[in-house]
Amino acid sequence: EKGSAPAIPVDPRFDIAYVTPVTIGTPPQTLYLDFDTGSSDLWVFSSHTLASQVRGQMIYSPEKSTTAKLLAGHTWSIRYGDGSGSLGNVYTDNFTVGGVTVTSQAVQTAQQVSTSFTSESDIHGLVGLGFSTLNTVYPNGQLTFFDNAKSQLDSPVFTADLKWKKEGTYDFGFIDETKYTGEITYLPVQTDPGYWTFTSSGYAVGDGSFNQVSISGIADTATSLTYLPTAVVTSYWRQVEGAVNSQYYGGYVFPCSSKLPSFTFGVGSANITIPGSYINYAQITEGSPTCFGGLQSSSGLGINIWGDVALKAAFVVFNGGNPPTIGWARK
Numbered sequence: 001e002k003g004s005a006p007a008i009p010v011d012p013r014f015d016i017a018y019v020t021p022v023t024i025g026t027p028p029q030t031l032y033l034d035f036d037t038g039s040s041d042l043w044v045f046s047s048h049t050l051a052s053q054v055r056g057q058m059i060y061s062p063e064k065s066t067t068a069k070l071l072a073g074h075t076w077s078i079r080y081g082d083g084s085g086s087l088g089n090v091y092t093d094n095f096t097v098g099g100v101t102v103t104s105q106a107v108q109t110a111q112q113v114s115t116s117f118t119s120e121s122d123i124h125g126l127v128g129l130g131f132s133t134l135n136t137v138y139p140n141g142q143l144t145f146f147d148n149a150k151s152q153l154d155s156p157v158f159t160a161d162l163k164w165k166k167e168g169t170y171d172f173g174f175i176d177e178t179k180y181t182g183e184i185t186y187l188p189v190q191t192d193p194g195y196w197t198f199t200s201s202g203y204a205v206g207d208g209s210f211n212q213v214s215i216s217g218i219a220d221t222a223t224s225l226t227y228l229p230t231a232v233v234t235s236y237w238r239q240v241e242g243a244v245n246s247q248y249y250g251g252y253v254f255p256c257s258s259k260l261p262s263f264t265f266g267v268g269s270a271n272i273t274i275p276g277s278y279i280n281y282a283q284i285t286e287g288s289p290t291c292f293g294g295l296q297s298s299s300g301l302g303i304n305i306w307g308d309v310a311l312k313a314a315f316v317v318f319n320g321g322n323p324p325t326i327g328w329a330r331k
């Protein structure tokens with residue numbers, strides 16, 4: 001089996017996140033979910049979510065699905081790196097993405113969600129695509145959609161072709177050669193504690209020389225920006241006149257009129273170049289001449305994060321084989 005589904009930018013002004021349509025249950029209920037390689041819970045806004053915390057989101061109602069089954073005695077609660085979170089109960093039901101169906105997928109129904117989820121009406125939940133070890137369901141951890149689907153896929157892989165302010169795709173079970181140029185460079189993945197963790201071989205700012213330095217980090221499709229070591233990020237923003245690391249705004253800001261240099265990161269002996277335009281993330285407020293950078297320092301996070309700003313510059317293969325690897329190609 002193989003499948004393909006769109007990755008639609010939420011708020012295409014600045015690619016906050018990407019959502020993908022899925023169907024759950026019988027008859028099928030459609031929701032748009034944020035596919036997240038940085039976590040491993042599949043949770044949705046539901047008929048169980050506090051009414052005061054639902055604001056326009058589509059919901060999954062298990063009581064309307066003839067194939068829904070309560071996973072009795074199981075609960076879940078998750079907290080993300082940005083402080084957002086949700087918690088609730090668990091059902092199993094049929095779950096379909098791009099024509100690939102998993103029967104009896106654990107679908108975590110939210111009873112409560114934090115304010116940032118309530119205020120984002122275009123995101124109706126998340127599909128964790130990290131390793132199942134990260135799943136928060138208690139007392140028995142559940143498998144991700146990808147882990148459940150793997151055995152029925154032509155190949156145990158999924159790919160991310162995210163795009164700048166445009167619709168991209170997630171493919172399951174196959175590698176679409178038309179989506180990239182040159183070769184795919186595969187790197188080893190550290191699966192502990194459960195992220196797609198790989199090591200980049202270095203970086204260059206604009207047309208500058210390449211700095212060979214190992215940068216270990218996670219590929220996270222649900223993080224908008226890219227967070228790298230302070231030394232790397234400082235050397236980038238030093239090239240932008242008027243750029244400052246603002247305590248007030250919580251990161252590097254710069255004049256929106258700036259022409260930003262590109263940022264190149266190494267993947268083995270190959271490399272990926274993020275166009276400067278992708279690093280001009282957004283005006284700090286509508287109409288402001290000050291813009292917020294898409295490349296920020298990871299100090300304080302304890303981890304480097306290759307988020308959407310980096311991922312959308314590449315075609316990325318998440319290979320769930322034995323051992324798992326991650327593939328990068330230019331496009």
Ligand SMILES: C[C@H]1CC[C@H](NC(=O)Cn2ccnc2)CC1
Nearest residue numbers: 036080081082083084222223301
């Ligand atoms: C400072 C950074 C802020 C953004 C953080 N990313 C996430 O929280 C990813 N995520 C998943 C669900 N909602 C968001 C990573 C740290």
